[in-house]
Amino acid sequence: MFLDEKTIEVRSGKGGNGLCSFRREKYVPLGGPDGGDGGKGGSVILRANEQYTTLLDMGNLHTYKAESGKDGGASRCTGASAEDLIVDVPCGTLIKDAEGRILADLTEPGQRWIAAKGGKGGLGNTHFVSAVIQGPEKTTRGGNGEKRELFLELKLVADIGLVGFPNAGKSSLVNKISSARPKVGDYPFTTLEPVLGIVSYAERTFVVADIPGLIEGASEGKGLGHEFLKHIERTNALLFVIDGFEADAYKKFQSLRRELKNFHPKLIEKPYVIALNKADLDIEKAAKIFKTKKEKIICTSALNGKGTKELVKALDALVPNKHKRKIGWESK
Ligand SMILES: Nc1nc2c(ncn2[C@@H]2O[C@H](COP(=O)(O)OP(=O)(O)OP(=O)(O)O)[C@@H](O)[C@H]2O)c(=O)[nH]1
Numbered sequence: 485m486f487l488d489e490k491t492i493e494v495r496s497g498k499g500g501n502g503l504c505s506f507r508r509e510k511y512v513p514l515g516g517p518d519g520g521d522g523g524k525g526g527s528v529i530l531r532a533n534e535q536y537t538t539l540l541d542m543g544n545l546h547t548y549k550a551e552s553g554k555d556g557g558a559s560r561c562t563g564a565s566a567e568d569l570i571v572d573v574p575c576g577t578l579i580k581d582a583e584g585r586i587l588a589d590l591t592e593p594g595q596r597w598i599a600a601k602g603g604k605g606g607l608g609n610t611h612f613v614s615a616v617i618q619g620p621e622k623t624t625r626g627g628n629g630e631k632r633e634l635f636l637e638l639k640l641v642a643d644i645g646l647v648g649f650p651n652a653g654k655s656s657l658v659n660k661i662s663s664a665r666p667k668v669g670d671y672p673f674t675t676l677e678p679v680l681g682i683v684s685y686a687e688r689t690f691v692v693a694d695i696p697g698l699i700e701g702a703s704e705g706k707g708l709g710h711e712f713l714k715h716i717e718r719t720n721a722l723l724f725v726i727d728g729f730e731a732d733a734y735k736k737f738q739s740l741r742r743e744l745k746n747f748h749p750k751l752i753e754k755p756y757v758i759a760l761n762k763a764d765l766d767i768e769k770a771a772k773i774f775k776t777k778k779e780k781i782i783c784t785s786a787l788n789g790k791g792t793k794e795l796v797k798a799l800d801a802l803v804p805n806k807h808k809r810k811i812g813w814e815s816k
Pocket residue numbers: 648649650651652653654655656657667668669670671672673674675676695696697698761762763764765784785786787788
């Protein structure tokens with residue numbers, strides 16, 4: 485429901501045509517050429533707007549089309565130029581073409597980028613007078629507008645980072661609680677790159693990051709984890725996802741903590757929530773151990789949704805209010 489990527493089409497306006505016309509006035513027998521130039525076509529300009537927080541704020545429009553310039557008039561009248569169409573996007577929006585090449589990165593509030601340039605106005609016949617040709621009939625047509633498809637991507641910094649061993653159900657939980665749909669598979673390392681998802685709670689949203697599973701030794705570069713531990717350095721809090729059906733679930737949790745500490749001691753100082761996942765299976769044994777160790781857990785099942793509401797509430801409590809974004813553009 486909440487987009488952080490979006491495809492749009494932009495079309496700039498065509499330039500107005502130049503006019504061929506001659507002065508016709510009473511008592512002026514040989515009026516010269518007086519055809520005016522065409523007006524400029526409107527450009528489509530993307531602008532970073534700090535009021536926007538997600539691409540949803542842009543609304544549902546797919547095609548953004550600027551108007552064409554007006555044709556030139558008689559008596560050297562230049563046709564009206566069309567207004568540029570300004571399209572607001574959230575700050576931090578990356579703009580790519582259909583091949584994935586980066587065209588612009590709108591980070592600063594107010595920063596603009598011409599997505600489609602309006603066509604130039606055509607020239608009226610007044611421009612083509614020469615010593616030889618006194619009454620030219622030549623004009624030029626207005627330039628064509630541009631049309632292109634753009635892929636917008638908004639990079640969101642995650643508030644909560646998911647940490648767990650492969651197959652614990654991290655991606656399944658992210659599917660359940662957020663807008664993102666990371667791939668789920670019954671084999672380790674299904675997730676190869678971090679996936680960000682927006683979670684909404686109490687009219688506000690925050691961002692979770694599903695990262696590839698960690699394995700023992702991740703802090704020394706084993707598996708895929710090392711690279712991605714960097715991503716969770718910037719999050720406010722962590723969500724440990726533990727497969728509760730595994731007999732040594734608590735040991736797994738300890739081993740995850742150890743990896744984090746080895747990577748960066750600051751990581752284990754972050755506030756956290758533990759989701760003991762796969763609660764549709766028998767996870768009682770594991771749950772008891774966590775309780776005796778005085779670790780607060782939330783029993784979840786990404787399969788049937790048990791505990792996921794409670795999980796979202798607990799995560800929301802760990803995100804500072806100033807990081808949360810208001811849902812919807814109508815609330816601004
Ligand atoms: N029974 C049960 N199975 C689950 C649950 N959550 C996930 N699974 C299954 O566990 C397997 C792994 O799920 P993923 O969500 O891909 O796990 P992951 O932690 O993202 O795995 P990696 O990306 O490989 O690190 C899949 O077969 C899921 O269907 C759950 O709550 N209950």
